[in-house]
Amino acid sequence: MTTAAIAGELERLLGAGHVSTDPAELELCSVDFSEQRLATAAVIARPGSTEEVRGIVSIARAHSAPLVPRGASMSYTLGALPQREGSIIVDMRRMNRVLAISVEDLCVTVEPGVTWAQLRTALADCPCEVPFHGTFSGRAATVGGGLGNWAIGWGKGNIATYLIGLEVVLPDGRLLQTGALATNPDHPGLSHYGPDLTRLFVHDAGSLGIKTRACFRLEPKPGGSAYATWGFDDEDRALELMSAIGRLGVATDLFVFGPYHHQVFSSRPKPPASEVRALLATVARGSSSRRNAARNILGLLRGGSLGYLRRWPWSVQTIVDGATQRAADGSMAAVRAAARRLGGRSLPPSLVIAMRTMPFVPIDELIVGMDGExxxxxxxxxxxxxxxKLKRALDEFFAARAGFMQEHGLTATRLYLATANAFGAEPIIYWKDRMNALRYSVLTGERRERFGSQPANPAARAAALALRREMVDTVFTPFRPMHVQIGKYYPYRASRQGGDNWSVLEDFKNVVDPTRIMNPGALGLD
Ligand SMILES: Cc1cc2nc3c(=O)[nH]c(=O)nc-3n(C[C@H](O)[C@H](O)[C@H](O)COP(=O)(O)OP(=O)(O)OC[C@H]3O[C@@H](n4cnc5c(N)ncnc54)[C@H](O)[C@@H]3O)c2cc1C
Structure with a gap:
């Protein structure tokens, strides 16, 4: 069966406008920010309903064609890329409806193509929220992609913390509802009854099925929020404070930014007055009372254009929410005491207030460097x-490779974040190169003009890829860490092999996907 024939069947199912074999679109679906290419996508299918997803699975099964579920492909670990030729990309972004918001039952049900920005808008006038607010990439990134990657980012906990039910089309064609969506779909607040299969499909990198619906628990929005920022000359002290705040268990958001990101944030062009007014209005709307609005606007204005960040190489940025402003301030008092002990210099919390107000950054600002790296x-x-210990291991790794990095024009920076009881480090490697199709697609305005046609630099790219692989294998792996977005990149399979943990997972895969059509390669399930 040729791709053209499969595309024909898909067109009969979905309508011609929802199937593509356009080479430029296929190219866009064959690369991500990891800069590796495994195979070229054969056809893109864009379903609009669960029934259509089941139809796509049925066509794929009939022709043994691999299926690759895809959200916005804002990943850097190959998860949404095809590993085998002849793959059908299942682009889930047409399924982007917020299906039901129930303030009475405290739950929201969405289709998986909903972006975090869309969900935020849908809940803007609601007294409740999903306390996990989404990923920094939430302008484009979807709930379905976050579930595949175990998203962390803005808000409390992670994507699984408030997840209470899923609907999944299994690779064998069955339709599974889990948790709240299995117990009583009309009142999905009842989160489970009997064994709950929901978490089996979280962080599965799309290897176990295609999610078509997700249900999250809502909580009342905080009655008050306290914001704080501290500057540090010393990275270690900043990280000690991040860990100390993590242990207090009161922070909703907690990040450490370094010199590179201070420069990015403080060199943003001054926004026009209309944008500033819009930001202030959004801050006011998002505040729980007039008094808090005045306080937050003052906090925002105190920081001006964030120039003060240039003085400090490191900053700890945190938000503490509470049922009331008093409760938030009370919890923040303990955080402030820890900051004083560690010698942090209190700075205006304007960045973190602005980011809480508009949490989803322009994608290209984080993934394409200031000079087009x-x-x-x-x-x-x-x-x-x-x-x-992880921080010191990274210091040693990069110090030992300074010569190699200089020779190939590579630079590196780091972000840190604490989630619940965990310490997250995100080293970022930069190099000058051409923009691949995905990177080019996220570049906007003047930056697209400046950086869109840079020449290819395959030698630097190869060096960056080798450096990243070596870092993962020699620095990260000995810690037996957890990585968000396993995709087809992190050594998950190797970390589980040699015991029943892997074989039980593989047995489940064999039952639902014996011919291995669902996202081959994801999690190491070839
Ligand atoms: C600028 C930037 C900022 C980022 N910030 C964060 C952050 O704060 N936190 C964080 O965790 N990550 C972050 N990321 C990484 C990434 O954006 C997130 O992991 C995000 O959740 C991916 O969503 P997506 O819709 O793009 O998913 P994709 O990349 O398209 O897919 C991710 C995985 O899920 C699978 N999948 C997608 N949809 C479905 C579905 N409906 N059913 C089954 N499987 C599916 C795919 O096969 C793939 O394995 C960031 C990336 C960028 C570029």
């Missing part, structure tokens, strides 16, 4: 007690 971050999450 390509970059890939890598995530390594370890226990809080291992954080400083």
């Amino acid at each position: 390509c970059s890939f971050p890598s995530n390594c999450t370890v226990a809080l007690s291992e954080g400083m």
Whole structure:
């Protein structure tokens, strides 16, 4: 069966406008920010309903064609890329409806193509929220992609913390509802009854099925929020404070930014007055009372254009929410005491207020450097007690490779974040190169003009890829860490092999996907 024939069947199912074999679109679906290419996508299918997803699975099964579920492909670990020729990309972004918001039952049900920005807008006038707010990439990144990658980022916990049910089309064609969506779909607040299969499909990199619906628990929005920022000359002290705040267990958001990102944030062009007014209005709307609005606007204005960040190489940025402003301030008092002990210099919390107000950054601002560098971050999450050891191991690794990096024009920076009881480090490697199709697609305005046609630099790219691989294998792996977005990049399979943990997972895969059509290669399930 040729691709043309499969495309024909897909067109009969979905309508011609929802199937593509356009070479430029196929190219876009064959590369991500990891800069590796495994195979070229054969056809793109864009379903609009669960029934259509089942139809696509049925066509794929009939022709043994691999299926690759895809959200916005904002990943850097190959998860949404085809590993085998002849693959059908299942682009889920047409399924982007917020299906039901129930304030009475405290739950929201969405289709997987909903972006975090869309969900935020849908809940803007609601007294409740999903306390996990989404990924920094939430302008484009979808809930379905976050579920495949175990998203962390803005808000409390991670994507699984408030997830109470899923609907999944299994590779064998069956339609599975889990948790709240299995118990009583009319009142999905009842989160489970009997064994709950929901988490089996979280962080599965799309290897176990295609998610078509997700249900999250809502909570009342915080009655008050306290914001704080501290500057540090010393990276270690900043990280000690991040760990100390993590242990207090009160922070909703907690990040450490370094010199590179301070420069990025403080060199943003001054926004026009209309944009500033819009930002202030959004801050006011997002505040729980008039008094808090005045306080937050003052906090924002105190920082001006963030020039003060240039003075400090490192900053700890945190938000503490509470049922009331008093509760938030009370919890923040303990955080401030820890900051004083560690010698942090209190700075205006304007960046973190602005980011809470508009949490989803322009994608290209983080993934394309200030001078048009390509970059890939890598995530390594370890226990809080291992954080400083991981930091020192990274210091040694990059110091030993300074010559190699200089020779190939590579630079590196780091972000850190604490989630619940874990310490996350994100080293980011940069090099100058051409923009691949995905990077080019996220470049906007003047930056597209400046950087869109840079020449290819395959030697630097190869060096960056080798450096990243070596870092993952020799620095990260000995910590037995957890990585968000396993995709087809992190050595998950190797970390599980040699015991029943892997064989039970593989047995499940064999039952639902004996011919291995669902995202081959993801999680190491070839
Ligand atoms: C600028 C930037 C900022 C980022 N910030 C963060 C951050 O704060 N936190 C974080 O965790 N990550 C972050 N990321 C990484 C990435 O954006 C997230 O992991 C995001 O959740 C990916 O969503 P997506 O819709 O692009 O998913 P994709 O990349 O398209 O897919 C991710 C995985 O899920 C699978 N998948 C997608 N949809 C479905 C579905 N419906 N059913 C089954 N499987 C599916 C895919 O096969 C793939 O394996 C960032 C990336 C960038 C570029």
